[in-house]
Structure formats: structure tokens, C-alpha cells
Amino acid sequence: DGGITQSPKYLFRKEGQNVTLSCEQNLNHDAMYWYRQDPGQGLRLIYYSQIVNDFQKGDIAEGYSVSREKKESFPLTVTSAQKNPTAFYLCASSISRAGGHQPQHFGDGTRLSIL
Amino acid sequence: GENVEQHPSTLSVQEGDSAVIKCTYSDSASNYFPWYKQELGKRPQLIIDIRSNVGEKKDQRIAVTLNKTAKHFSLHITETQPEDSAVYFCAARFTGGGNKLTFGTGTQLKVEL
Numbered sequence: 530d531g532g533i534t535q536s537p538k539y540l541f542r543k544e545g546q547n548v549t550l551s552c553e554q555n556l557n558h559d560a561m562y563w564y565r566q567d568p569g570q571g572l573r574l575i576y577y578s579q580i581v582n583d584f585q586k587g588d589i590a591e592g593y594s595v596s597r598e599k600k601e602s603f604p605l606t607v608t609s610a611q612k613n614p615t616a617f618y619l620c621a622s623s624i625s626r627a628g629g630h631q632p633q634h635f636g637d638g639t640r641l642s643i644l
Numbered sequence: 645g646e647n648v649e650q651h652p653s654t655l656s657v658q659e660g661d662s663a664v665i666k667c668t669y670s671d672s673a674s675n676y677f678p679w680y681k682q683e684l685g686k687r688p689q690l691i692i693d694i695r696s697n698v699g700e701k702k703d704q705r706i707a708v709t710l711n712k713t714a715k716h717f718s719l720h721i722t723e724t725q726p727e728d729s730a731v732y733f734c735a736a737r738f739t740g741g742g743n744k745l746t747f748g749t750g751t752q753l754k755v756e757l
Contacts, residue, residue: 560743562744564747569653569749569750570749571650571733571747571748571749571750572688572733572747573747574744574745574746577744579743587744619687619688623743624743625743630675630676630693630695630737631743632678632690632693633678633690633743633745634690635680635687635688635689636687637686637687638687
């Protein structure tokens, strides 16, 4: 899905540091999502946004923050409050229509590690 | 809360055999069930999906079946090939969450020559 771009591909965080992961899409999708992927645990939802200037917590939002100022962009900040940030982070987007039968399309991910 | 269980966690088959992965979900009102394939270090890719008003859907060697009464759905891959080796995730859309999906924990499929 070339329409969703995540950057950087690899990111390293020092103790006490906040880092921001970028997600941009040119698919004109209203909805965007952030997932965390750990080995053996599948994809867990961190935050999602169904429209500009609105977002909701997912299942594991503690230690993370997001913003949705533009339709195309949904950056994720991993704060120092997230004590175990090492993971593969995936951004996704989808059309947002009543009924919800819309597939989510993923970016290539960002792998975050602690220094 | 919403829950999706996926089995098995690993599956090894011989090339040409069939593979079946099963998922169960907790919310009987769930209405959309996609399956994703993820190769090592890459993004998950949608391979097939099914809506709750359909019992079965096929796309070449891949099929998905849905049993709403039992709240389970399955992925069937026939005539497996080495390039089918990957991790497969099921997901379900639970009501009240927009297009939010809950994912299973994944199945590592290995197709051996």
C-alpha cells in the first residue's frame, strides 16, 4: 500500500526521551490507526482517529499521545511514561463509513528500540 | 471486552497440502472479519475478508468460512506453496467502535518442500 508512509523505519530512544513516529497517507481516508506489534501478541490498538481533530484511546494508550490536525497525518508520540517502548509500530488507514466494512491498509512500520 | 482467539499459533504443512486457521470471537454482533498476511519484517496485507451476511467467500486458493451461531471463522488455503509461508492474522470488527478491529495473535504458517 504505497499510499501510507511511515518514518523513520528504525528509531532509537534514550531514557526519559519522547520520540515521535510519523504516519502520512494520500489515500483520502478519514480514519487512521496506530498499532503496536510484539512477538506472539498480534496487533494491539494504541489510538485511532475517525475524523480530523478527533481521536480515541485504544486498548494500550498509556504512555502514548497522538494528534490529528490534518486528514493526511496522524503522528504518534511515545512518551517517557511508556516504560517498555521496544516494539514494531504500524500505522493504518481506512475509509470511514457507516457499517464499518472497510479494510484497513497498513504502512511499512517503524521499529523502535531503547538505547 | 472484545476478544479474538486464533489457533494454531504455528502450523507446518507439506507443499500442496491444505492449511486451515481458526478464529473465535466474543461479540455476537460483530459484522466484519478480515484476514491479513504478514511476511517477516513487512506490513500486514489484506488477503480476504467476509461480512456477517455471507457464509463463505473464495478467492482462488484462499477461502474464508463464517459460522455466526458458533462465533467462529476460518481461513482455508489449498494447494499450499512455499510463498504462502508467513504469519496470518484474523480480525473482527466489534460493534460500537467505528471501524476499529481486534486482531488475533497470529499463526505462523510454514510450507515445507
